[in-house]
Amino acid sequence: xxxxxxxxQEILALAxxxxxxxxxxxxxxxxxxxxxIRKDLKDLSDQRLLSxxxxxxVIASGVENVNYEARRFIAREQKRAIGVAAAKLIPNxxxxxxxxxxxxxEVAHSLLDHEGLLVITNNINxxxxxxxxxxxxxxxxGGPVRRSDGGVIGGAxxxxxxxxxxxxxxxxxxxxxxxxxxLDFDYREVRVSxxxxxxxxxxxxxxxxxxxxxxxxxxxxxxxxxxxxxxDELTSMPMAELCRTHGVKxxxxxxxxxxxxxxxxxVDPAEAxxxxxxxx
Numbered sequence: 001x002x003x004x005x006x007x008x009q010e011i012l013a014l015a016x017x018x019x020x021x022x023x024x025x026x027x028x029x030x031x032x033x034x035x036x037i038r039k040d041l042k043d044l045s046d047q048r049l050l051s052x053x054x055x056x057x058v059i060a061s062g063v064e065n066v067n068y069e070a071r072r073f074i075a076r077e078q079k080r081a082i083g084v085a086a087a088k089l090i091p092n093x094x095x096x097x098x099x100x101x102x103x104x105x106e107v108a109h110s111l112l113d114h115e116g117l118l119v120i121t122n123n124i125n126x127x128x129x130x131x132x133x134x135x136x137x138x139x140x141x142g143g144p145v146r147r148s149d150g151g152v153i154g155g156a157x158x159x160x161x162x163x164x165x166x167x168x169x170x171x172x173x174x175x176x177x178x179x180x181x182x183l184d185f186d187y188r189e190v191r192v193s194x195x196x197x198x199x200x201x202x203x204x205x206x207x208x209x210x211x212x213x214x215x216x217x218x219x220x221x222x223x224x225x226x227x228x229x230x231x232d233e234l235t236s237m238p239m240a241e242l243c244r245t246h247g248v249k250x251x252x253x254x255x256x257x258x259x260x261x262x263x264x265x266x267v268d269p270a271e272a273x274x275x276x277x278x279x280x
Contacts, residue, residue: 007032008040012049015059022056051213058210075208077255078232079103083110085253086170086206086230092116094167097196098126100151100189101172103206105129111136120164122157122192124150141192153188161195169200173207175214178238180223180246183216190218202227212236223248 007030015021026037041057044050050057083106090096090107093116098104100123108129111117115135121127122141131138143156171193175183182205184190197203197220205226212235223229223239224246232253234240243250 004040008044011037011040012044015050015057020053020056020058024055026056053210053213058214075210075232078208078253079106081253081255082206082208082230082232083107085251086204087111087114089204089228089230089251090114090117090168090170094118095120095164096166097121097161097164097169097171097200098123099169099171099193099196100149101206103172103208104170107170107206118166120161120166122152122161124152146186146189151189153186153192155191157192158195161192162199164199166200167202169196169203171196171203171205171220173205173211173216173220175216176207176211176223176236176239177215178212178236180239180242182220182222182226184218184220185216187218190220193220197221197225205229207231209233209235212239 010030011021011026014026021041023034023037023041026040027034030037041050041052045052045057050059079102082103086107087110090111092114095118098108098119098121104123105125108119108126111119111130112133117130117136118139119126119130119136120139120141122143124140124145127138127140130136141152141157141160143152143154143160145151146153171182173182174185177183184193203226205223205228207229209232223242226246226248228249228251229243230251230253232255234243234250234252240250242248
């Protein structure tokens with residue numbers, strides 16, 4: 001194997017291990033110019049092995065998801081800001097579902113100052129974050145636990161979720177297309193997410209802008225089923241128009257403020273409903 005192909009194999013291995021690679025870091029690691037790395041990333045992208053993103057690349061997603069631990073490092077600061085912003089939209093004394101995902105876990109971290117919450121989740125990591133809090137009651141769905149990420153999936157989890165009707169759902173997605181489809185990789189996880197949407201009075205979607213650059217094969221639902229969408233930046237004009245058309249409240253959680261704080265005012269679900277009615 002020549003040096004070019006060997007370097008590209010190593011770049012691919014790094015992307016799989018870390019979730020994301022960046023041009024400057026790779027140039028320094030391999031002692032080549034950024035232009036050389038950009039050509040490597042372009043060729044790997046042309047082979048549909050990587051997907052280009054600003055400043056680097058991530059594993060191309062079609063039928064294979066990025067390792068869960070590696071996903072924690074993708075858009076980490078953006079996810080943190082999204083978690084803070086989403087938590088500000090959730091009032092105290094609220095019942096809510098939280099599904100599987102690294103971004104929904106960031107929401108859980110930002111709920112620790114809340115009180116009077118009832119949290120029902122199929123995410124063991126979310127339960128671990130919240131269960132010690134004396135003013136938050138946590139109920140975890142039963143069923144098979146997916147070893148890769150601690151997600152509880154399958155028919156038993158779906159049946160469990162259907163026993164409840166909650167105020168809000170906090171959901172994530174692996175990908176979002178420009179037609180408004182919310183997508184994921186595992187149909188067993190998707191069935192649980194669909195039950196969560198169906199049994200919530202309001203649905204809050206949390207997803208960073210890289211989700212618009214990814215693809216996944218299984219449909220969770222459509223943006224029209226969402227009431228509020230928290231992202232770091234809504235760069236997709238078709239998605240922005242869909243949100244306007246369907247009355248989806250969009251909150252952009254910008255990074256860079258002290259401790260990840262952003263300007264996202266708390267919203268009472270009843271007030272959000274009234275605002276939506278006044279716009280239609």
